Amino acid sequence: MQCKNCGSHYRMRDLACPYCGTENALGKVWMKQRTDAEIAYEKERIAAGKRWSPFVYNRAVSRIIVVEVVLFVLLFVFIAGFFGAKEAIYSIIAKRSKNDAVEEMKTLMAEQRYEEMQYYWQEYRDRMDESDPEIKKIKQLSDLIYTHNNYVNSKLEFMCLNDEEKKSDDYRLAYVIRTAYRVYTFEPGYKEKMETETQALLDGYKEEVHAFLVGLLKLTEEEFDELMSLDYFPYDDDHWEQIVRDRNGWKE
Amino acid sequence: MAGKNKNKIPSKGTLVVKTVIAVFIAFVLFIFSLTAIYGISEDFVDYGDDTAAMINNCNRSYYEKDYGYLRDSLTLWGLYSEDFDKYWEICDAYDLYIQCFEYAGLPNGKSQLNVLQAELGNMKQQCRFAENQGRIDQFYSEVMELSA
Numbered sequence: 503m504q505c506k507n508c509g510s511h512y513r514m515r516d517l518a519c520p521y522c523g524t525e526n527a528l529g530k531v532w533m534k535q536r537t538d539a540e541i542a543y544e545k546e547r548i549a550a551g552k553r554w555s556p557f558v559y560n561r562a563v564s565r566i567i568v569v570e571v572v573l574f575v576l577l578f579v580f581i582a583g584f585f586g587a588k589e590a591i592y593s594i595i596a597k598r599s600k601n602d603a604v605e606e607m608k609t610l611m612a613e614q615r616y617e618e619m620q621y622y623w624q625e626y627r628d629r630m631d632e633s634d635p636e637i638k639k640i641k642q643l644s645d646l647i648y649t650h651n652n653y654v655n656s657k658l659e660f661m662c663l664n665d666e667e668k669k670s671d672d673y674r675l676a677y678v679i680r681t682a683y684r685v686y687t688f689e690p691g692y693k694e695k696m697e698t699e700t701q702a703l704l705d706g707y708k709e710e711v712h713a714f715l716v717g718l719l720k721l722t723e724e725e726f727d728e729l730m731s732l733d734y735f736p737y738d739d740d741h742w743e744q745i746v747r748d749r750n751g752w753k754e
Numbered sequence: 755m756a757g758k759n760k761n762k763i764p765s766k767g768t769l770v771v772k773t774v775i776a777v778f779i780a781f782v783l784f785i786f787s788l789t790a791i792y793g794i795s796e797d798f799v800d801y802g803d804d805t806a807a808m809i810n811n812c813n814r815s816y817y818e819k820d821y822g823y824l825r826d827s828l829t830l831w832g833l834y835s836e837d838f839d840k841y842w843e844i845c846d847a848y849d850l851y852i853q854c855f856e857y858a859g860l861p862n863g864k865s866q867l868n869v870l871q872a873e874l875g876n877m878k879q880q881c882r883f884a885e886n887q888g889r890i891d892q893f894y895s896e897v898m899e900l901s902a
Contacts, residue, residue: 556764556769557764559769560764560768560769560772563769563772563773563776564772566776567772567775567776567779570776570779570780570783571779573783574779574782574783574786577783577786577787577790578786580790581786581790581793584794585793617829617834618832618834621829621832621834624832625832651829654825654849655822655825655826655829656822657822657852658821658822658825658845658848658849658852659820659822659823659826660822661822661852662819662820662821662822662823709866710853710856713853713856713857713859713860713863713866714852714856716859716860717855717856717857717858717859717860717863718852718855718856718859720859751859
């Protein structure tokens with residue numbers, strides 16, 4: 503500002519002109535206001551005592567919350583974008599791999615490599631369109647192969663036991679008779695007709711089961727027919743296992 | 755007056771609430787980040803080839819001559835590659851061996867028994883794995899006694 507007395511320029515905050523010493527009223531007002539603010543601030547600071555840090559703490563926490571919210575939103579957007587893109591890519595890959603699997607299964611079926619075909623089916627069945635006639639054929643064959651595999655595996659497990667183990671075993675014998683029953687009484691699904699390939703395989707498997715239960719385990723033909731004519735396998739009844747154990751027909 | 759609001763001491767309640775909110779958001783952010791990192795990293799983890807582990811598993815039942823469990827493992831895990839041909843060979847031979855005894859026990863099973871004996875004979879001749887040869891020879895000699 504300009505001095506009214508000598509015309510020199512000096513800061514508004516100065517209490518007097520530094521050149522001629524004339525008092526500066528504005529400087530005095532400013533100083534009073536500043537002093538009042540300082541006094542009030544000092545009073546509150548003293549009143550706060552050791553709570554001086556809340557001012558800094560409050561500001562810091564507020565800024566931290568803002569940063570956290572921003573980070574959360576960014577992370578959410580990134581993850582949504584990543585997984586959204588991933589799903590889109592995977593659905594393309596899954597569709598391609600499903601088509602490859604169908605072609606592979608058809609090839610395996612044509613080559614009569616049914617074991618491998620049914621394994622593919624187990625892996626991909628959830629993604630298959632069962633209204634497709636080829637897929638229906640594969641499904642039916644796979645179900646039969648799966649049932650037959652259970653039978654053969656359980657049969658070999660039982661036959662690997664020694665004589666004493668066979669007599670005392672209370673699980674494997676029951677299981678092999680049960681799986682044999684399932685193979686012999688295999689039926690297609692509800693309202694499905696038996697496919698030609700499935701029927702051909704099933705006829706062969708039925709002979710195997712008959713040979714095992716009658717030829718090796720020494721059930722009579724009547725007992726065999728009685729077992730296979732049951733509507734369902736009696737899980738709680740060890741009647742058939744008892745007959746087999748009593749006859750001890752297996753080869754050690 | 756300028757600066758008056760800035761000098762106002764924040765109340766204890768306000769500071770506590772702000773602290774709780776900050777801690778809660780930090781915790782949620784931490785859990786969210788860990789879950790995201792785990793989910794994303796899963797796509798880049800290469801679990802590697804577990805063929806060696808499967809072979810190890812099969813060897814156990816192979817040497818214990820537990821062919822039922824061996825075949826169960828092969829079918830359960832879909833082990834149809836060349837690495838597992840040795841195990842399939844012995845399981846198939848054992849299955850034929852058992853079937854011979856099945857048909858031998860049937861009054862009219864002789865023709866099928868002959869077929870199975872011939873099949874087992876072929877397996878014996880064309881055995882691909884030396885470790886299986888002795889066992890298949892044994893199966894064959896036992897089933898040939900059935901027609902003696």
